[in-house]
Amino acid sequence: MEANITINKLKARFAESIVDAHSYRGDDTAIVKKEELLDIFIFLRDDKELLYNFMMDLTVVDYLGKEPRFEVVYHLYSLAYNRRVRIKTRVSESECSVDSIVSIWPSANWFEREAFDLYGIVFKGHPNLSRILLYDSFQGHPLRKDYPIKKRQPQIGPNNN
């Protein structure tokens, strides 16, 4: 099936790294082990039949209460074949770090900083992993499900929680 060519190729190449794969509403998704993330992405970008040259989006989903808690979600797009794929990798709370992919796609730089800022995922090998949307004195990571929505940490002025 044409739609699943990416998944099939991934499965053929990285058989033991692919934890799961599905195609819900036409969105091809592969859940991979985080250890081999970089190799998988380089393969996806450089393989002649895939050529995923766009790193469209990078985000994190916090499944509080599940283990592993976090899922780092990458959306890739191939201009040559007009194809999209979603790669996910699971990260536990105790060891919440994945390899940085800035060396593969420079666009990942800020996306990873944002994920670090809002979810506290550490991207190993990132050139400048610092807060981006919030200020340095901010404690905690607001998009985690256990961060109260109205917990304010003003830099100046009253703290009317």
Place this chain on the structure above:
Amino acid sequence: MAANLIESIVKILFIFSVNIGFFSPILGWVERKQSALMQDRVGANRADVCGFTLIGLFHPIADAIKVLTKEDFIPEGADRLFHTIAPFISLTPAIITFAVIPFGGQYELFGHHVNLIIADLDVGILFVFAFASLASFGSVLAGWSSNNNWSFLGGLRASAQMLSYEVVMGLNIIGVIMVYGTLRLSQIGAMQADFFNWGIFLQPVGFVLFFTCAIAENKRAPFDVAEAESELVAGYFTEYSGMKFVMFWMGEFLEIVTIGALVTTMFFGAWHLPFVSDQMLLNYFRFAGPNGAASLAIVVNIITFFSKVIFFIWLQMTIRWTLPRFRYDQVMRLGWKMFLPIALINIFITGVVILAK
């Protein structure tokens, strides 16, 4: 002697009131209304006194009142002395240069010789330049003394730009001087009694270059890189507030008038109507007796002169609201690599033509 003194005082008062009292406030209003007209807006029109708004003419007065009562702020770490005198240095030359610009011819009035110029210096043009270049100190000092990076950059830009364009402007004037053979502005004006002797016909290239350089010298758009709002916040006067800040603007507005007056004097027949010399004017007004004729001729001279000045003010305003801003390096390139060679070639050709005559 007393008559001379009275004459001088009257002339000074006249020019002073025209400039400070009329042009500098009114130009603020003109700029607003002119831009509004070009931009399909209405412009300031709400300030009223007893219900009369006079198409917004009260707005400059409101601005003046507000500005006079605004806090005068000197930033921490600034050089207080230079910070204070910089706006004055910027404003004064614009007023002073008007002293040597003739706004009419020479007449006999009640047995007294009246020369419609405050100071008829024989080095009139040089005087203008000497003082105009002083204005650059105002910007530089303002930029340097404010202890602010943006001001500093603005001051640097201003000094480089004004110095460069003064060179080109000076070279343009040489063409005019060569053609008329004098530095005295009243004589240059008098020699343009004949329509085809107007500077614009004798020095067309000189006019275009001079006008452009003058706008650049005045740091108005499209040459306003020194105060470029979107780059340097407000340039060299970022740290100025209240009256001092407005003095920079007044200097700018008065310089618009000065530029208009200079261009009129050198290139557009000064106080002369086309094809009408002063003698012809006196002849027209013979019916009023010798003194009456002279007075009427003076009035016509002054009206003619200031009409031309107002035209050039309007032209500068139109340019300001039409064109985008240059980049700093482009301004410099334009000055040194385009205008300077053209000005030199212009002098050369002028010389050849004069020799060939």
Place this chain on the structure above:
Amino acid sequence: MSDSAKDLHSEYMVINMGPSHPVTHGTVKFLLTLEGETIIDMKVDIGFLHRGFEKMCENGTWEQVMPYTDRLNYVSPLINNVGYALAVEKLVGIDVPERCKYIRVIASELSRISDHYTNIAAGAMEVGGFTAFLYFVEARELVWDLIEMLCGARVTSNYVRIGGVKSDLPDGFKDKTRDVFKKCRKLWADVNKLLTKNRIFIDRVRNVGIMPPDEAIAWGFTGPCLRACGIPYDVRKFHPYLVYDQMDFEVPVGEKGDNFDRYLVRMEEINQSMRIVEQALEKIPSGPINVNMPEYRWQSKEDISTRIESLIFHFKTVTEGIKPPPGEIYSAVEGANGELGFYLVSDGSGKPYKCRVRPPCFPLTAAMPKMVKGGFIADIVPTFDMINMIGGECDR
């Protein structure tokens, strides 16, 4: 550099541009290291308009997200509405009626026109062309009149609903559009004259902020900025949604990827969007504007007051929210700045478990240092304008 420059004591000037600086629109900070006027280094700091979009979405129902999407790219809110609605519909598996699709196309394109107007206007203003700015503000005002006619609001429209739109096209919309477009074309021509062939403007924007195509892809460029590099990637053509595949329009591309190309691409896109709106108004079929799925659609006010089932469904959707099946989807539309993607995760409850927006100007802003390094301070102005960073979308 001559020897004297080495001998003299000299140091770089470090200067803070923004966040409250005329060019940065209050929402970004550039930390510049300057040598004279040349930019040696630049650090971009964003987040000054971080308003917790995702956190708010996770705490509201699926329908309640809609007003927040308005304020993402607040220059073209209708496109955000459409993008979010399409994403939820993909998650649920709804196909909206034909007429609704046309209305959504019209709304999106009107929004795109106003976005490009604003962008070019702001760009012109910041390089000093204030008159061109006001001409396009006036044109935008006319387009906003149309949008106001459509949904009652000028800026934040909140017009699209999951499974439909709020209301049908008003009477006389077609005629009004024709009038407005006539005036807009005239203003467009004026601005075209003021800028496109203006030597000063061209000098300011040409060869400034160049991005080669391959690097643009690597940096995640989409939208007009990518098309200016010569890559015709447009979601409307590559993944046609709604009825864009039935529309006849062209995707303008540039050659060099500099600011002038970005400007030209936007100018041409205004024309193409007008074409789309005109075609859509010609072809629009009659029929319902909402899906006939009462558990998902927003009930019309008339039905609520006359039919008991409608009232019940209304009560349920408002209090509990609609309940899409558990799952996750990514759906993209062509925003005014590029690919506007929504990544939604549903856990089957009435609230989004995760509502992520792929902001098109986020990667563009990230590439700012790359584009202006080695240039002058003045180059920041057109470059930053042409990437069209919108705080609401970039910082969310």
Place this chain on the structure above:
Amino acid sequence: MIDTLKRKGGCSSCGGVDDDSRLLGGSVILTKLEAINNWGRKYSFFQYPFVTACCGMEFMSVCGPKYDLDRFGAALPRFSPRQADLLMVVGTISHKQAPILVKVYNQMAEPKWVFAFGVCAVSGGFYDNYATVQGIDTLIPVDIYVPGCPPRPEMVIDGLIKLQQKVMESRWSDYPKGASPVSNDK
């Protein structure tokens, strides 16, 4: 906190008016001067556009040809706070932005006014979460509140006219307003 704000100039009718009337209130000349002064001020607002968010779009429209704030003498934007009289806070202020807003306010030269443009500036709007300031009046004294998300230009113009009226009624003793109560700046 709120008490301090009010005393610092939150409204013109409280605070020092009593002392003032005892000292100067009887003087006809001073009252007249005050009126002239206020008249000048109210028609000459140089605004500092602190534009952060969505409301900026409406702000552009208000300054644009159709609504034209310049009619009221309030269109001239000065991006240097020293030269501005009216701080237009247009849009959401996040906690990251808050110190900057306070700094800009403190840098403005007296007399100064603050215009809260849009509901986010007024009260935080529907962004009631960890990131946003719940109304700029927790940081700086505000003179006029114009809610709306974003407010229509007509509302803004109405707000401006109300501010003009307020300025017309103000007394010498209302100024200076001084630094923001939450800041450490002197």
